[in-house]
Amino acid sequence: MKTAIAAALLVTAAPALAQQSITSLPPPVITEPAVAALRDDALANDHYAWDIAEGLTTEVGQRLAATDAEARARDWALKRLTAMGFANVHVEPFTMPVWTRGAESAEVVSPFPQRMAITALGYSGSTPPQGVTGEIVYFESLDALRAAPDAAVRGKIVFIDHHMMPAQDGSGYGQFGAPRRQGPTVASLKGALAIVIRSIGTDHHRNPHTGVQYFTDGATPIPAGALSIPDAEQLVRILKRGQPVTMRLTLVSQKIQGGHSGNVIAEVRGRDPKAPILLVGGHLDSWDLGTGAIDDASGVAIVTAAAKHIMDAGRPLRTIRIVWFGAEEPGGFGGAAYAKVHGTERYAIAGESDFGADRVWRFSSQLMKSDPAAYARLTAALAPLGITKNDKGEADGTDVEATIAAGAPWISLNQDGTRYFDWHHTPDDTLDKIDPAQLRQNVAAWTAALAVLSGGIEPGAKQPKRR
């Protein structure tokens, strides 16, 4: 028994020592030359994605959900998608609560007076214009706060620390994002005056990371902000001196019901209108601090460019539907609104790009089980881009989540997230963070995936190549 296990481990750890016979390999899978050519052309020459990301971030800038800026972004999208030659370009509107930011500042009043860089979290409560002042109480984690007696927190400004580190798969965001997502509610329920967290990020710049949180369990909204990481580290150093630390916090914000947002939809019409649809998307809205270049102008740019490359080549059997979702950041309102209307349509695949603009390094798909032949063709078509298959992958993405929950088969093209949380939700999310070469690799990957799953592209009267 022990020997059998050791032998099995040996195979896993050092396959070269116990190599699989080539006669037992599955049949070879060769990417169709037309698919490979489309992919390689996108990798070398794509400009559609850069043009969209550059245009949207330059001509609109930030696109906070349900604001005038997001409305201007929808107008921009309609114009651009129409100019690119897509079909059925339209907006599907919905309403939602809109939260907007006002004046923001933080300063240590004592023992060492100094200003700190802060920004409010989404749906934060508002301070009065003159701010609030309170003593800081330190917690090394959300759990430490949860374990604290209410008396230790009541009337104070809670500060939650954490130690998120960069990871290629972004895996720290779930665990280390807890102070942002649940911290404000826990602090409020314990009677805190306000809460500040160390930004959920991996950089060392004075640009705080915003992001959404909700007050649940009947918690009263309290002011909730994120300090930049250098400021959070500074606050820790100040606290370590052992004297009481007092902070003045101004986080003015406003929440209004009945804001207007919407999803922008466009299609490459398939030859068979009854065939299941290929659904690809990203989100049009952004946080208000940067221009939302990597979150998520790049995402809408990538999937749209890929669809455009298919359209340039001819007519796919299946319809490709592109959705530029509205209001993802405050909680996936666009994805939910889309699924409510379209969730029960028939999909061949559903996927989104919403993790920056760095290269795709891995993919996974439900097709591994439901259509192994298609999965093998995807694997073969993506491998030349350096993309490995991940048999243990899971569905991913806020916007397509509800549609997937309603039954659509999923595909995830995982982008390298090593740098992503350096800029995520900060003023630094700007165009210069997009690497054009890696952006093209993303377009090539989505182009290959759409080509493989298109049901075949029939060359015909081509669309004008350039908008």
Added chain:
Amino acid sequence: MKTAIAAALLVTAAPALAQQSITSLPPPVITEPAVAALRDDALANDHYAWDIAEGLTTEVGQRLAATDAEARARDWALKRLTAMGFANVHVEPFTMPVWTRGAESAEVVSPFPQRMAITALGYSGSTPPQGVTGEIVYFESLDALRAAPDAAVRGKIVFIDHHMMPAQDGSGYGQFGAPRRQGPTVASLKGALAIVIRSIGTDHHRNPHTGVQYFTDGATPIPAGALSIPDAEQLVRILKRGQPVTMRLTLVSQKIQGGHSGNVIAEVRGRDPKAPILLVGGHLDSWDLGTGAIDDASGVAIVTAAAKHIMDAGRPLRTIRIVWFGAEEPGGFGGAAYAKVHGTERYAIAGESDFGADRVWRFSSQLMKSDPAAYARLTAALAPLGITKNDKGEADGTDVEATIAAGAPWISLNQDGTRYFDWHHTPDDTLDKIDPAQLRQNVAAWTAALAVLSGGIEPGAKQPKRR
């Protein structure tokens, strides 16, 4: 003749092919074991520099010249230098005009409304609280602005671009800093409403770089600000669309005469009070946006730590004088005030550390000519730290400049400036930018230099090792 030149080039380009005979080499120079031991101990174990930089940036934070914050920094310095056991610790006060920053914002009003990250330059004129609004007029350089007719500029907001790149020796700062230093005056003399420049920096973060400028030639002060580099690039993209671009600019500031600053001075008393002094310094003040960790808490920390290592070892023949200069940033007021009082004293050497906290990679000194034997000993003592001699080097440093002009022989330990202008004069100048290992290398270099030039250290009743 041609052949002779070619042969000379060959020697320069490929010395291995025409190697110098070892019999013609100058006599060998061996570093005294005591000097090497001091240097290597500092490299491995110094904590004084980190403690000073950490303490000053944490317990005081920003230290804008002639403000209460700089006064707190002087108090902190007196306490720390006294606790470390230095002699003759005192402040030498002076007065100067004090400039302070108020509310700051910039937004493109049309054609693509969006906010931009901006900060005022030192001694900028002030806008009214509600700001000013004007059309942007683009110039690719200061010279392009100088060549423009007044009519192209009058009543408009001048924008000057540039293309500074990182360099190890920081050599871009002179040339590419011109838009900041002279741009506001040129724009004002041509009747501009205001001026914004691309920050003089090499990063891509939304943190603008401030810095000093003066209005000369009778120019009326106008509002003068620096856009962060991503914002400057965004403005260029917007301008390239070809439509008129309107900006609203709020840069409130205040200038008052008769502000109080001062130099903090401390000494390691030499055995011979009449021997020429070793003068080392850095500056205590900082800009107000960051905590001035690399500019210049690290500088005062490095030279002070080095002097402390000499003091720990015993008593040097020559007095070492440490100066934490006040008000360097707004124009070297501390250095000028020091030279006025002390410029005519006798110095063995004068040098400062004011280019960050990254490693020393090269040094130069006037001793090359005035005391070649000492120069050779410095060369030998610094080489094991990876420091090369630069026979073509020049005196460097705002604070010791006036004293050097008055006759003191100079030494320059050049720090690697590749990363320096990523953070220089921005909110990002914070403690996390100091690499403790490189900081220790700086301390080791200055310790070695002081030990070589000390005239000999006599072991004796040592100071308490730790403050």
